[in-house]
Amino acid sequence: MFHRFFIAVAALAVALALVPAALAVKVHVRVEGKTRTIFGATSPLVDVQANALEALESASALGEFFYHVTQTSFGPYVDQIGRYAAAGQTGWVFKVNGASPPVGADKVQLKAGDTVLWYWAQFGVAGGPKTLSLSRSGRCYTAVAQDDNGKPAPAAGAVLHVGSTRTVTTRNGRACIGPHRGMLVRAELGGAVRSNALP
Numbered sequence: 001m002f003h004r005f006f007i008a009v010a011a012l013a014v015a016l017a018l019v020p021a022a023l024a025v026k027v028h029v030r031v032e033g034k035t036r037t038i039f040g041a042t043s044p045l046v047d048v049q050a051n052a053l054e055a056l057e058s059a060s061a062l063g064e065f066f067y068h069v070t071q072t073s074f075g076p077y078v079d080q081i082g083r084y085a086a087a088g089q090t091g092w093v094f095k096v097n098g099a100s101p102p103v104g105a106d107k108v109q110l111k112a113g114d115t116v117l118w119y120w121a122q123f124g125v126a127g128g129p130k131t132l133s134l135s136r137s138g139r140c141y142t143a144v145a146q147d148d149n150g151k152p153a154p155a156a157g158a159v160l161h162v163g164s165t166r167t168v169t170t171r172n173g174r175a176c177i178g179p180h181r182g183m184l185v186r187a188e189l190g191g192a193v194r195s196n197a198l199p
Helices: 002-023 052-063
Strands: 025-032 037-039 045-048 067-072 075-081 090-096 115-122 131-137 140-146 152-154 159-162 166-169 174-176 185-188
Touching (some): 025 052, 045 052, 052 067, 052 075, 052 090, 052 115, 075 115, 131 185
Parallel strands (some): 025 115
Antiparallel strands (some): 025 037, 067 075, 090 115, 140 152, 140 174, 159 166, 159 185
């Protein structure tokens, strides 16, 4: 009887230990700083327990960068990532799948394959900056600018950076480039958050 009890307790302990891992999902995570990418230029898949705040925690552990959370009456608020603390009209915000959720990062439940972007923003009368998203078809790249609702528009005037030395100006957000083996391509546009990087 004792033997059966021990086996049952051991099985329960193993099951409980596996529960957190079972709740984890793989999501794409990127953190764009004030002047450069802090984590995940290519938006790698990261194991995340459940929400957008935990996505930042997972990225921080993998990328070994600092972030700080302040508890407020509205819930946790990320007031610093890397060297830059929020102040006045500037601070840290996030999007999930290109849109700014209407709730805090700890309340956004993620699904496998979601994309989480944390970024430094300066807010003005029209709200925060648009975020760029880059896609590829063959040797052609298309950059779109997404507003807070995730609505895309062609990123007219965006510049593609090919590696660290070559730039290509897009036409209505689109450009085709020649061979660039081993080099990453990303889009930038004045006043917008830089895009993800693609090979």
